[in-house]
Amino acid sequence: MSGDLNDLLSTHVGNGNGTVPGAVAVVARGDNLELAVAGSVDVEGTAPMARDTIFRIASLTKQVTAAGMMLLLEGGQVGLDDPIGKWLPELAEPVVVRTPGSPVDDVVPAVRPITVEHVLSSRAGWGFPSDFTLPAIGLIFEVQKSGLDPQHVDPPDAWLAALSRVPLLYQPGEAWLYNTCSDLQGLLISRVTGQSLPDFLAERLFEPLGMADTGFAVPAGKLGRFTSMYRNAPDGGGPALADAPDGQWSSLPAFPSGAGGLVSTADDWLRFARMLLAGGAHEGRRVLSTESLRHMTTDHLTRAQRDLGELFLDGQGWGYGGSVDLAPTRPWNQPGRYGWTGGSGTSAYISPASGTISLLLTQVAMDSPEAPPVMRDFWTYIGRGGS
Numbered sequence: 001m002s003g004d005l006n007d008l009l010s011t012h013v014g015n016g017n018g019t020v021p022g023a024v025a026v027v028a029r030g031d032n033l034e035l036a037v038a039g040s041v042d043v044e045g046t047a048p049m050a051r052d053t054i055f056r057i058a059s060l061t062k063q064v065t066a067a068g069m070m071l072l073l074e075g076g077q078v079g080l081d082d083p084i085g086k087w088l089p090e091l092a093e094p095v096v097v098r099t100p101g102s103p104v105d106d107v108v109p110a111v112r113p114i115t116v117e118h119v120l121s122s123r124a125g126w127g128f129p130s131d132f133t134l135p136a137i138g139l140i141f142e143v144q145k146s147g148l149d150p151q152h153v154d155p156p157d158a159w160l161a162a163l164s165r166v167p168l169l170y171q172p173g174e175a176w177l178y179n180t181c182s183d184l185q186g187l188l189i190s191r192v193t194g195q196s197l198p199d200f201l202a203e204r205l206f207e208p209l210g211m212a213d214t215g216f217a218v219p220a221g222k223l224g225r226f227t228s229m230y231r232n233a234p235d236g237g238g239p240a241l242a243d244a245p246d247g248q249w250s251s252l253p254a255f256p257s258g259a260g261g262l263v264s265t266a267d268d269w270l271r272f273a274r275m276l277l278a279g280g281a282h283e284g285r286r287v288l289s290t291e292s293l294r295h296m297t298t299d300h301l302t303r304a305q306r307d308l309g310e311l312f313l314d315g316q317g318w319g320y321g322g323s324v325d326l327a328p329t330r331p332w333n334q335p336g337r338y339g340w341t342g343g344s345g346t347s348a349y350i351s352p353a354s355g356t357i358s359l360l361l362t363q364v365a366m367d368s369p370e371a372p373p374v375m376r377d378f379w380t381y382i383g384r385g386g387s
Helices: 003-010 058-074 116-120 135-143 156-164 180-193 197-209 220-225 266-277 290-296 303-308 373-383
Strands: 022-029 032-039 095-097 107-109 229-232 239-243 338-342 346-351 356-362
Touching: 003 022, 003 032, 003 373, 022 266, 022 373, 058 116, 058 180, 058 197, 058 266, 058 290, 058 338, 058 346, 116 180, 135 156, 156 180, 180 197, 197 266, 266 346, 266 356, 346 373, 356 373
Parallel strands: none
Antiparallel strands: 022 032, 022 356, 095 107, 229 239, 338 346, 346 356
16 A cells, blocks of 8 residues: 555545545556555445445446457457448448538538448547537437436437437548447447347456456446445535446446446456556466557547547547557656546556556546546656656
8 A cells, every 4th residue: 555645545535625435546567556445435434445346437448348349350350441331231321511510401421431440449420529519419419328327328229220310520530529439339349249248348358357347237246345426516515426336237228338338346457457558468368469459559540630639638649449648748648658537537547658557446427528636636646656
């Protein structure tokens, strides 16, 4: 345990600033593991936070789903240049708004098919831009519901049918847009393999890595280790309950979201992150190829595409399933750092240059793409050489 990391958490937990009821933070470099656990699993303090507490990890799911897609590429089941319409015929003939600001009925045909690579790099043409006032985004919000509300999303076939009626905001391959493509990756995995996304990820990633507490639902026998989830009250009155342990994650949803549906623990995520840092190997067994890891952790965007995604990317790039740092614009940015944040209040990154894994798990949802104070302080601690 590190007093420094514990002190950092204590300023944000419980009777400190009180921004989160509890937190688990991990910094790992090789065999050097720094762990801090603070606060409680809920605001009532019914149980202390613990190393094996289960959290909703939200958009950290994107890294896992992208890894699943890489397994399909490695097996030759899909190719980067393959049109996704081969497996998702609902999306084989999309239309595009004439300009991003055009009315939703002012459309032109797509000039090229949406490919597997477009979906992996979040450049298919569907998703969230930095400007939420664009007319087509109103339609996206009707389809792309919050990942923190999993039991209220349409089943996959109905969801795809609804998405097919939404025009693309940009031509395929031309712009980076957030979130929707990770759900499309999950649907591709299911259509290509004939397995559900939960079964595929369990068989190909979670079981080989020993991620026993990771999945799209929490079994009844583990609910005692599951946190409550909160949202900040708009009046500044502190965290308000959004989901209890026996709530929306107590059973599998109709639509297991590849963009944000997983739960996990600190130790489970460490296993996944260590596999990434080891170039795809885990305890002497290869899980992913080094080529797959290179694709996942390399920026695939142009400068103009990064600029369009500034609200989310904050000047950095995007690989497959997570951002890639390009320049040290903040104390925590390190070129090559790969990972992402989750809207449920989570953060996970690997930094190959320093061999560092950093993980922060809390249970208060983010209010915006801007990271909350506890997250920024944690990243700053890592960037300044904490651990």
